[in-house]
Amino acid sequence: MGRLVLALCLAAAGLASVPSAARADDPVPVVVDQRFTTSDGVELQTTLTSSGPVAAKPTVVEFSPYGDNSQTLAVTPDYNYLLVQIRGTGDSDGGFDALGPQSQRDVVEVLQWACSQPFSDGRLALNGFSASAIVLYNSWHHELPCVKAAIMRSGTHELYRDLLVPGGILNLAPGAGVLAMIGAPALLQGADRLQRDPASSLDVLGGLFASGTGVLAHPSLDAWWAERGWRGDANDIPVLMLDGFYDVESRGAFQAFQALRADGAHLVMEGGHDGTPAGTDGGVGEAHAWLDHYVRGVDNGIEDTPEVSLVLAKGDRAAYLAGEHVRYDATDWPVPGTxxxxxxxxxxxxxxxxxxxxxxxxxxxxxxxxxxxxxxxxxxxxxxxxxxxxxxxxxxxxxxxxxxxxxxxxxxxxxxxxxxxxxxxxxxxxxxxxxxxxxxxxxxxxxxxxxxxxxxxxxxxxxxxxxxxxxxxxxxxxxxxxxxxxxxxxxxxxxxxxxxxxxxxxxxxxxxxxxxxxxxxxxxxxxxxxxxxxxxxxxxxxxxxxxxxxxxxxxxxxxxxxxxxxxx
Known part of the structure; x- marks a missing residue:
């Protein structure tokens, strides 16, 4: 059920793992599963997808808690794509720590490893949607090796304020839904885990339970939450933020843009969890151009497009999704002159x-x-x-x-x-x-x-x-x-x-x-x-x-x- 909900949300947001960025004559993709061992001995499941025989290319990396086949951006054959299942989720071992310090350390270690692998030419990019974006924002106070650019969609900048306890009021439905969407793939892939390492199943179940109770046990914004929120920018990475005004996590995109605009960030409000309005592609075109320019050095002019591009409704969300909207471009957020x-x-x-x-x-x-x-x-x-x-x-x-x-x-x-x-x-x-x-x-x-x-x-x-x-x-x-x-x-x-x-x-x-x-x-x-x-x-x-x-x-x-x- 959790994976079905994820698929529906991704499809609505225009980010499902579909071959929309591929060409008709592209070779059949090659998929390679490999396990990565972290510094504390936990094994993470990774899946590399490459167009044709695996070769050194720029590689887009996504850290997902949603198990197999949860890639959220289709890329062209110019890139490899590495999907990493976060510890304690999917088919990865260890205990899920609600995107906290252990998961953040894993991000750094996996990037260091991926940068030197035969499938990588030393140029990495990050992609994140929802939870896979949140873990990246939470990790930004670490230096992220070899990363040239990032695409972040519908992820919270501060997990407490933006999603789970906005205004100090527990936002139960999204929190429970996220845990269900994370837990379902972990259960579905549990058979593989039991065959490989039966003891790890207890760690996975314990981590999911501890994360759920952790939210309830910390009603105020304390040190536990501080470890799961923005703690500064230790990088100089151009980031494209994509979201929509009606999104369940919309505040995060605006706050993240303000935090990262000095690094050349752009903000495109064309929809996220809330759906893609007709007449737009939900920012997918901008995402591909962003990667091509900042990772491969393609002179496509994306850096000269407006820093802030807003698709405004005209009174009604249903009409907005049906195409009744207007675009407003600006150089900053809030819009100068507001x-x-x-x-x-x-x-x-x-x-x-x-x-x-x-x-x-x-x-x-x-x-x-x-x-x-x-x-x-x-x-x-x-x-x-x-x-x-x-x-x-x-x-x-x-x-x-x-x-x-x-x-x-x-x-x-x-x-x-x-x-x-x-x-x-x-x-x-x-x-x-x-x-x-x-x-x-x-x-x-x-x-x-x-x-x-x-x-x-x-x-x-x-x-x-x-x-x-x-x-x-x-x-x-x-x-x-x-x-x-x-x-x-x-x-x-x-x-x-x-x-x-x-x-x-x-x-x-x-x-x-x-x-x-x-x-x-x-x-x-x-x-x-x-x-x-x-x-x-x-x-x-x-x-x-x-x-x-x-x-x-x-x-x-x-x-x-x-x-x-x-x-x-």
Whole structure:
């Protein structure tokens, strides 16, 4: 089942191991299995795929936890491809360490070995998708020998923040899904392992169990998580990041680009786990050109293409996938010239350019919400894997029209209709004074595009546990006036509020990429956490609106757009 889900996700993302990069007259590929022994004696399964007889060529290396046949990029006959099954997964021995220090050390050792093998001409490249990208980001503080370039798609830059515990709220469904997808190939290949080394099966099972319990045992961002996140750049490797705005790990691509742009990184937002929008190839063409230029020295001009290329939706994810989108190119992220417009949550369900003159409060119950409506990053992954039949048959399930019944299951605030098109791209921040009846409850915010017919389409979400009100000093992104527009929360230790205590929370919503067309409206909704985050406690939340310190939403407006004018 895990491998089926992986295949569906890869196919949806346009990264399945198919011969799309090969030519009709190419020779039959040669596949060579070989075991590599690490410095601590653990054997890893590797598979080399070469077009025709094995010869010294530039070699693309991928470190995958998904077992046999999990290569995620088809390459031309100019390259060999080395798939390495991560320790404790697939047919590799040892214990899976949740992409921690042992797996990171293995990356370095395998690259050192591969660089000097007969199949390599000394030029290596890295490819990673999802987990195979995460282990590379986690390893970047090591010097990675012989690597000339890298392709990274839909991988987290910081595993805690980007995927498994965003906002200090356990993101259970993706975490459980990843473990299932890793565990299934390990079980399927268990027969080979039992014949070769029966004792290693206990290590594999123990590692998978320890990784799962490790996530639950570390709710705060502690040293265990620090070993499974970004720890600096010890390399000078040009990296191409590929992802999509609706992806379950989209924050990671933006943060990684910022960390590696000095090395010549490019960011292409054309889809990932969330599917490839029609009219694009999901960045596959850029990936091949990237390898050819930086590994083989081909003068194809890829280095002169825009550093940042964004495919923006036009109000609805389904329409975006069907081809209704617009491209926006830039030299950096956030896009230079972006301005953040502040919108106040106001009485009468209004989202306005000016706050109410007087203070008031509004309350809602944090009733668990349907993920199809409230958890667009996670649901986009499941839709790409086959769950689209549900929302396709019942489109209302994929909208936020009914996700909140004001003062009962949520609060809804909506702007007036826009008089002109407005393009938003960048991080979003919700600044909200809030009191909870239940310390440890979750703040959950949905940003949507409301069409003229009243249908409300989710674009991105923000999540924050009420146990984490603070920011890491100096790490948040601010606008020209000093307002925080991308909060960088401090999740190092829980600071639970007293019941009823009004505290200020700054909620990070993952970057939005959308053109709100004339006649459409912006909407922010505060609701209960998704059913995919079941450990967040139910509560009564009360927010402050109006006055100088009422709740605010800050949205990124691209150059050429004027949200304030469009709302006059």
């Amino acid at each position: 301005t953040w417009t502040e919108l106040a949550l106001a009485t009468g369900k209004r989202l306005a350019t000016a706050p109410d003159a007087t203070r008031s409060t509004a309350s809602y119950l944090t009733v668990p919400t349907l993920p199809t409506m409230s958890d667009v990053p996670t649901w986009s992954l499941l839709e790409a894997g086959g769950a689209k039949a549900l929302t396709g048959a019942l489109p209302l399930l994929g909208r936020t029209d009914a996700v909140a019944i004001d003062h009962l299951t949520g609060l809804t605030y909506t702007t007036a209709a826009l008089s002109d098109d407005v393009a938003l791209a960048g991080p979003v921040a919700l600044d909200v004074p809030l009191a909870t009846s239940t310390p440890g409850s979750g703040i959950w915010a949905i940003l949507s595009d409301v069409a003229p017919n009243g249908s409300s389409h989710p674009l991105t979400v923000g999540r924050l546990s009420t146990s984490y009100p603070d920011l890491v000093p100096g790490r948040s992104l601010t606008d020209g006036g000093g307002a925080v527009v991308q909060p960088y929360g401090d999740y190092s230790a829980a600071d639970r509020p007293r019941a009823g205590e009004m505290r200020r929370y700054q909620v990070e919503l993952w970057p939005v990429g959308n053109v709100f067309r004339a006649g459409h409206r912006l909407r922010i909704q505060l609701v209960g956490t998704s059913l995919f985050s079941p450990l967040s406690l139910p509560a009564l939340h009360t927010i402050r609106v109006g006055g100088a310190d009422g709740a605010r939403l800050r949205v990124p407006v691209l150059p050429g757009s004027d949200l304030a004018s469009a709302l006059r």
